[in-house]
Amino acid sequence: MNAAPAPRSTFQPLTTERLLIRRFLATDLPALLAIRTDPELRRFQAWDAMDEAAIRRFLESMAAAEPGVAGEWFQFAITLRTSGELIGDCGLHLLAEDPRQAEIGYTLSRQFQGQGLAKEALRAILTYMFQRHQVHRIAAITDVRNRGSIKLLERLNFRREGRTHQAFWNKGEWVDEYLYAMTASRWETLRENRARTRTKQETATKAVLLGTGTPNPDPYRHGSAVAVVVQRNEEGKQSQGQAYLVDAGPGVVRRAADAAERGTPALAMPGLTRLFLTHLHSDHIAGLSDLILSPWVLERNETLVIYGPQGTKALVDHLLAAHGEDIRERREGLEPSNDQGYRVEVHEYEAGQIYRDDFVQVEAFRVEHGTWPAFGFRFTTGDRTVVISGDTRPFDGLVEHYRECDLLIHEVYSAEGFERRPPEWQRYHAAVHTSTQELAALATIAQPGLLVLVHQLFWGVSEEALVAEIRAAYAGPVISGHDLDQF
Ligand SMILES: [Zn+2]
Ligand SMILES: [Zn+2]
Incomplete structure (x- = not known):
């Protein structure tokens, strides 16, 4: 990415106990390709399998992207601090008409699930978005059968606000979804409590x-x-x-x-x-x-x-x-x-x-x-x-x-x-x-x-x-x- 223009405000990586959350790099191509072509991971996700060319285009688009821009998605790369390995990603989209509101999506490589890593990553990203970008509310939409995703959102104290019925066409079927959301004030209050x-x-x-x-x-x-x-x-x-x-x-x-x-x-x-x-x-x-x-x-x-x-x-x-x-x-x-x-x-x-x-x-x-x-x-x-x-x-x-x-x-x-x-x-x-x-x-x-x-x-x-x-x-x-x- 030697020709990439200088970003408007450079996103600084977030560090947690076990993770480094950074922007995507061109070298993430093989690891991201593996995640995006895993049929099990894709099952409940809105995205379809991506080929190498599509991943490359995506990585190019992310090279200059910044979080917190109205109407745009920013994809965070979730990596292990010890090995540097890419284990998943988290996308955040600020609504064009009201950038105080956002939608979040996330994927974690199957072999790293069940260890609290997604929770660790999302905690850092949510805190960053609420504090740095003054987002008011972050929504997450999940297939009602996606138990891992539901468990994660519940553990993060997202509130389930509703359920849609056959309102989304995904991979050949109408699916039911839950709408979850977190507000900035709820997040900050619970963060104080967690600290204690x-x-x-x-x-x-x-x-x-x-x-x-x-x-x-x-x-x-x-x-x-x-x-x-x-x-x-x-x-x-x-x-x-x-x-x-x-x-x-x-x-x-x-x-x-x-x-x-x-x-x-x-x-x-x-x-x-x-x-x-x-x-x-x-x-x-x-x-x-x-x-x-x-x-x-x-x-x-x-x-x-x-x-x-x-x-x-x-x-x-x-x-x-x-x-x-x-x-x-x-x-x-x-x-x-x-x-x-x-x-x-x-x-x-x-x-x-x-x-x-x-x-x-x-x-x-x-x-x-x-x-x-x-x-x-x-x-x-x-x-x-x-x-x-x-x-x-x-x-x-x-x-x-x-x-x-x-x-x-x-x-x-x-x-x-x-x-x-x-x-x-x-x-x-x-x-x-x-x-x-x-x-x-x-x-x-x-x-x-x-x-x-x-x-x-x-x-x-x-x-x-x-x-x-x-x-x-x-x-x-x-x-x-x-x-x-x-x-
Ligand atoms: Zn009473
Ligand atoms: Zn009473």
Whole structure:
């Protein structure tokens, strides 16, 4: 490329622990040809096989290209730092009509998959694009059958925003695709959190939001439910781990199945065996029948163990009685079934340490949410502390339970939206829930690694405005949670 013109602003290579991400060079031809002619790699990709001449033309076009130019693609070459070998590439396209928005594509040579290299590369490229080129949003579109790509995007915390049906013609068939996206503010918030997360521990803990809704029937927010999932790190690999569900709002079983499909196998039906209830409001328990029965029908062969406040035993007894005919028919009829999976063991707890096993220790703390017993939980594992507020108003002493936690998953309502509520409702909300201003004050004292908003009561305020209300009085990382987000 001796005749290449001097680039407008030279792209400097990005370095990560194992990778050097640079611009393409003419010498990449054989390695790129191997990647672009691998039929397995191509299967779910929009591009077709390229011959040597096409690769050469592509490399020539990339010699003078720069990232961050509206309407143009820039292709990053992903290479190993140790050997210099080209192992894949990542393309980024800024929309011509709005260069604050981009689309990303990526390919990793098959022999280098499964080692976290694509994640490492994309992390560096996303950070570079968001910080250096002030991109606002990066979208990724993937074939719904491309499990590797889906897993990668989920692990990078891209949000799945939608699914198209037979909207793209690829390699002789109509295909369905998922649209994923990441915004700059979400990326920066999660980056701060990652920086705090201790790595290389015995366990790896994450929280998956299964339902972030309230009694308002928002189709995108199912009833309250969070899963704390703890995996064990064994010789560089993670075990499937154990899931601990907190609350069972309507939709919990289907959201768990979705999370399992996206790469959290601990949330597959047979694994749904531990449930902790914060309180007995219907938006937190209306999915309980489903959680008792459906996983059993789908071959859960273990008793469901529930830790709940006073009243849980009566609730479960009545549910089992209500579904008595269903249980009898499935057990006595022709349907293959086991005799264990529909059974429930209930422990009614008081404040204090209520559960402990090899993975986790769970402490329940009393909250103020009406006249009945209601609780929040503090999960302590080998690598993290996760606090889930349940539904509560702020009160003296509450913040003590939040201190030094890595993740604070908290209910909230908009202080601005509150002003528009009728007086009788204002009285109720203020007595049982936490406003953005109140939560900002709590978080300022507690300093959680990451504050995640759930059970959001917007009352007409936008999500961006809700987060801004918190940020006005709290400087730490905060994110407004959506169903199936994981942190
Ligand atoms: Zn609630
Ligand atoms: Zn409630």
